[in-house]
Amino acid sequence: MVKTTTPQELRHRWVNGLEVALLDVREEGSYADAHPLFAVTVPVSEVEAKLPALVPRRAVPIVVYDDGEGYAERAVQRINALGYADVSVLAGGLTGYSRVGELYRDVNSASKAFGELVEAIRGTPSLPPEEIRELILEKGETDLVVLDTRRFEEYNTMSIPLGRSCPGGELLYRVFEAAPSPDTTVVVHCAGRTRSLIGTQSLVNAGIPNKVVALRDGTIGWTLANLPPLDTGKTERVPLPSDKAVQRAREHATSWAEHVGVPIIQVTQLLSFVAEQEKRTLYLLDVRDPDEYRQGHPERFISAPGGQLVQATDEWIGVRGARVVLYDTDGVRARMTATWLRQMGWDVYVFDHESEIPSTTLPQPTWTPTIPSSSSTASSITADGLKTLLVQGATVVDLARSPAYRKGHIPGAWHASGPELARDVQAEAITKATGPIILTSADGLLARVNVEEAQNAVGSLSREVLYLEGGTAAWVKAGQPIETGEASARWLSPPIDVYKRPYEGTGNDRTAMEDYIEWEHQLVAQLANDGVAGFHVVRDSREHVP
Template sequence: MAKSITAQELRRHWINRQEIALLDVREEGPYSEAHPLFALSVPVSEIEVLLPSLVPRLATPVVVYDNGEGYVDRAVTRIVALGYHDVAVLEGGLSGYTRVGEVYRDVNVPSKAFGELVESIRHTPSLSAREVKTFLDGEENAVVLDARRFEEYSTMSIPRGRSCPGGELAYRIFEAAPSPDTPVIVNCAGRTRSIVGTQSLINLGVPNKVMALRNGTIGWTLEGLELDHHKTESVPLPSTETSRKARKYADAWAQHVGVLIIDGQKLSQLASEERRTLYLLDVRDPSEYAAGHTKGFTNAPGGQLVQATDEWVGVRGARIVLSDTDGVRARMTGSWLLQLGWEVYVLDEQCNVPENLRTIEPPIWHAKPDATAITVDELRALSDASVVDLARSPFYRRGHIPGAFFASGPELIQDLRVLEGIGPIVLTSSDGIVAALNVNDARKGISREVFYLSGGTDAWISAGHALETETRWLSRPIDVYKRPYEGTGNAREAMQGYLDWEYGLVGQLANDGVSNFHVVRERTVDENVVVVDVDDDDDDDDDVDDVFTCEHHQISR
């Protein structure tokens, strides 16, 4: 029996900046309806795939919960089997937590709540969709920069928009708008990346007039304005001259905020501390990372890292080291992560990383070939088999093995028990890994023979066999939350409801009191003083601020 932890004890970890990882082991759908601020979505059926990169250090305190579905015992067993040895169950589950703390809707909530806090404190300038449309109609030289990932931009974009993901804005701004007289509009799909992107350029100190498109492409759509589709225009990499200019601006802001720049020796020291979790993240564009990167560093493009920190960093209270090759992107990303309450460092881009740098090797689960695995040819030879697909529902909808049923990973045994037939059941998933992870649980829970397809649906495709799109649902597809700010065809009610929810996040943060967020204000007249708003439970811009004295532009705390 696993030990338990109370919600109050969990929250004290967050408030005191002590390392802890909180796992919601339900499907993403229920998770998106209600969860604590720093909870991670790690469905019980995918623990071995998702958990190691999110929580790489095996001694990290890990807490699991559900909402009474009965998943936690299975989750604890699987987490312990991976090698984690400080695992606890949240006392009372989600309903117990709601008695002492706020619960939040949607996903990537810490970053979105922080974005709203930034706007409320810094009064980030923005224009409505109609105002932007009118402005662009009368301003031929205005530049529209889309701060989302390129794939999102290409799906739908504001007219005249060019792709410039959030982490690239400070790096490429002087290439995108070389004249200080060029107005700049920053947009995303909703609010956060527009706010943070606009404020990034303002923080940088660019002379241009910079404004956010309020409510992004959602606001544009709700106003009945036309979007472009399948655009491929990107702001190019900066020239040597504009890169140096951006570097100077970024360095000044990073010093103002108190971002610590470290060398290889300090990096080695941080990496050698076995009692702390350390994430090494390369914040450059994925294409640059793919062309070459420092061993041990994972690619986490800066804009997305600020927007969705919980997709890379699962341990609240951990340390983060950022790297780039230009001295701009890591500094600007670090300035935001610091304000988000993380202990963050930036590796000097000119230093050499020690060849013997110690890095955490997360546990890796490998499927062991055994009697439960069958090949594509063996599956085709079975005349009475039922194929059950554990891929995420969007992948299942796009195409699956003919005749395959969709099943929920956490509810697999219950789903299999209602599956008609007496022949063997063959589990599959995109690459076969999730199917292999769950085959033993399935064999224990039902009387029929259960196998998994080695290589999964990918192997089926590689063998030259066709897929089908007719759906067969053993359970409701609640495994993926339908984001109202991604893709096209979203219901107006869902888009408006999402915006209304975002506007209420500052109030939730104030009532919750565990975020450790702070928003750095503009530089004061005295270059050696930084005024920092550290009150994370009040959205009033007239709060009394704490003043941190700086020596040589470094914050001493």
């Protein structure tokens, strides 16, 4: 019999800071429609690929749920097979939880709700898009800097005039390079609200001498105000700061981090945390720019750019109540990121940037999740072998996320829902063929771990199920052709695997954008009614700011 956890027991763990991972094992689209505050999206078909990084400790309590689709019990089996020791199903599922707690929309909801709370408590300064445009026209580049706090890829897709890429975790680190004069006005923005608010308040908290304002409602607000079209394809970045600029930023970051109460640790304490990693979940995160991370980083530290970590904490940290250690090389970015995580209720520490982590210092965990042997022995085929089988009538079923599938897929490949793979491979488009079924995915891992699911579903048809070794990436590397775009897409079921974010990309529906902004404005009320967040926004009561 599958073990269950009641919604009340789950909420008790949240309120009391006890470790627990709550997994929504439906598709992301369903998750974005409704989920509890600290739920993490891990579709049942992606358990093996996503869970080890999100939940690195074997004994942590894991609770899974669905909304009656039957995914939860399957997820428990797959999670147990990875070696996790304490897995249960949320009693009553999503509907049962809704009777005692709030349900939230969208993705990264906890971070977004926190951003709204910050604005409500601190009165984060912002101006409507029309006034920001007037500032741009009036001041120009000499007396105004516009800093886009999103990832560079998002900035490159669309941005407002004068905008330069400066992701949120880099703001204080680079701001004195972007605006060396205290007379320069700094405008901070993202596509919606959260990164604009957190970025602006970061600079306000740090006490920089410049006037700082957020673009109210971001590029969504700009578009809804019917202002000139957004720029596309821009590549301007705020450069790395000089030593003098870093020193200034560090003084401001240190003052604010001390006020918030961020602990700074040395190697000895880090080692003690690592020694306890089987008893207390530990995340080691490098919050620097990803390019810096790729150039070199301490062993076992994962890249988690600071601005995105605050914006989307659940994409890196799956266990509420866990311990987190942040790393940088400058004493600015980790401190500023930690001030936010601490206010969000995380037990967070900063590794002293002046200390060095020897490469042999951090022992590996004594336990790591392992892919079950059943998927390890699944039959595979190479790209060259697939080319031959396609001529003989093989059917390709792609488990990649739908945007990746649209971007490029093997000619003739069908897209399947991961959680509903068993249903999808029994669709008429698949059953009318006679050759083998070849599963693929971006790198082949999702295909490999889902072979057994597909084979069981088509067993009566005497169809062999194989997976493409190395996935679609191997097919492309072998010089084989791909199809792109919606025109060539073949859907076995509606693509709800990825939630269509109304704040990313261009051409978003106006009603969806308006609805999204209205939803964000309601989040503070939801938090108050829910009562489990554990957020505490720190006010600035310092007598002296650097």
